[in-house]
Amino acid sequence: xxxxxxxxxxxxxxxxxxxxxxxxxxxxxxxxxxxxxxxxxxxxxxxxxxxxxxxxxxxxxxxxxxxxxxxxxxxxxxxxxxxxxxxxxxxxxxxxxxxxxxxxxxxxxxxxxxxxxxxxxxxxxxxxxxxxxxxxxxxxxxxxxxxxxxxxxxxxxxxxxxxxxxxxxxxxxxxxxxxxxxxxxxxxxxxxxxxxxxxxxxxxxxxxxxxxxxxxxxxxxxxxxxx
Numbered sequence: 001x002x003x004x005x006x007x008x009x010x011x012x013x014x015x016x017x018x019x020x021x022x023x024x025x026x027x028x029x030x031x032x033x034x035x036x037x038x039x040x041x042x043x044x045x046x047x048x049x050x051x052x053x054x055x056x057x058x059x060x061x062x063x064x065x066x067x068x069x070x071x072x073x074x075x076x077x078x079x080x081x082x083x084x085x086x087x088x089x090x091x092x093x094x095x096x097x098x099x100x101x102x103x104x105x106x107x108x109x110x111x112x113x114x115x116x117x118x119x120x121x122x123x124x125x126x127x128x129x130x131x132x133x134x135x136x137x138x139x140x141x142x143x144x145x146x147x148x149x150x151x152x153x154x155x156x157x158x159x160x161x162x163x164x165x166x167x168x169x170x171x172x173x174x175x176x177x178x179x180x181x182x183x184x185x186x187x188x189x190x191x192x193x194x195x196x197x198x199x200x201x202x203x204x205x206x207x208x209x210x211x212x213x214x215x216x217x218x219x220x221x222x223x224x225x226x227x
Contacts, residue, residue: 001086002014002041002042005041005042009223013222013223014042016222016223017041017042017043017044017219017222017223018042018043018044018045019044019045020043020045020112020113020222021045021046021047021109021110021111021112021113022038022043022045022046022047022111022112022113022114022115022218023046023047023048023049023106023109023111023113023114023115024046024047024048024049024114024115024117025049025050025098025106025114025115025116025117025118025123025127026049026050026116026117026118026119026141027048027049027050027062027064027074027075027078027117028050028052028058028061028062028074028117028119028207029058029061029062029144029202029204029207029208029210029211030117030141030144030186030207030208030210030211030214031048031050031115031117031118031141031211032062032063032064032078032211033063033207033208033209033210033211033212033215034115034117034211034212034214034215035048035078035082035211036063036211036215037211037212037215037216038215038218038219039082039085039086039089040085041215041219042219043089043219044086044088044089044090045089045090046082046089046090046091046092047091047092047093047094047106047109047111048075048078048079048091048092048093048094049075049093049094049096049098049106050074050075050094050095051095051096051097052074053071053072053073053074054066054069054070054071054072054074054077055070055071056070060202060204061202061204061207061208063081063208064077064078064081073095075093075094075095076093076095078093079091079093092109094106098118098123098126098127099122099123099126100126103126103130107130107134111134111136112136112137112222113136113137113138113139113218113221113222114127114131114136114137114138114139115138115139115141115214115218116128116138116139116140116141117141117211117214121166121169121170121173124140124170125170125173125174125177127140128140128170128174128179128183129177129179132179132181132183137221138183138184139155139184139185139186139214139217139218140158140170140183140184140185140186141185141186141210141211141214142161142164142166142167142170142185142186142187142188143164143165143166143167143187143188143192143200144188144202144206144207144210145200145201145202145207146192146193146194146195146200146201146202147188147190147192147193147203147206148190148193148203148205148206149188149190149206150205150206150209150210152188152189152190153186153187153188153206153209153210153213154186154187154188154189154213155184155185155186155187155213155214155217156184156185156187157182157183157184157185158170158171158174158182158183158184158185159171159182159183161185161187162189163188163189163190163191163192164187164188165192167185167187170185184217186210186213186214186217188206188210
């Protein structure tokens with residue numbers, strides 16, 4: 001099924017991609033498109049972590065959100081979708097809200113790359129700390145809500161982020177832990193659109209593009225670092 005990809009990157013790189021294990025924490029607008037892009041480009045070992053069920057409000061941006069999937073477990077819906085794309089893919093589902101108490105359930109697996117696409121600050125901090133300690137490559141998604149311009153998305157280091165309130169909070173917490181490593185993040189340079197409501201607004205092009213950019217970063221990094 002990867003004949004067309006093989007034409008542009010070669011069979012050796014296809015095999016390198018297949019042999020890596022990627023964990024995605026949070027399978028919403030960003031995480032969902034990370035999964036979709038990775039699976040369609042040869043990733044053969046994937047761990048997906050999320051406690052939520054599909055909600056009707058997810059339909060504007062989440063690839064698994066359909067009338068037929070409302071109220072179903074997101075990780076189980078995604079597992080079915082992944083296997084319908086590539087039946088040989090090894091899919092591990094963890095239907096849980098990841099935190100300090102249950103993190104061993106995730107980190108008992110041999111993970112090469114971890115994508116943090118969750119919404120909780122403390123979980124994000126824990127994931128960064130654990131991945132640095134375990135020498136797992138991590139990329140963390142910052143805020144994509146209340147933004148309209150996908151061209152202002154970029155993968156950069158946490159230290160270089162701007163106009164991103166979530167990145168500012170994460171940076172502050174990381175500094176308190178005296179962590180000086182470069183932490184790669186997906187962030188937007190666009191200023192937040194003020195909606196005067198508590199719940200963030202979402203233009204699907206932004207989180208969906210963010211997910212594709214993260215997946216692209218991982219695939220290109222696998223090819224580059226394995227040369």
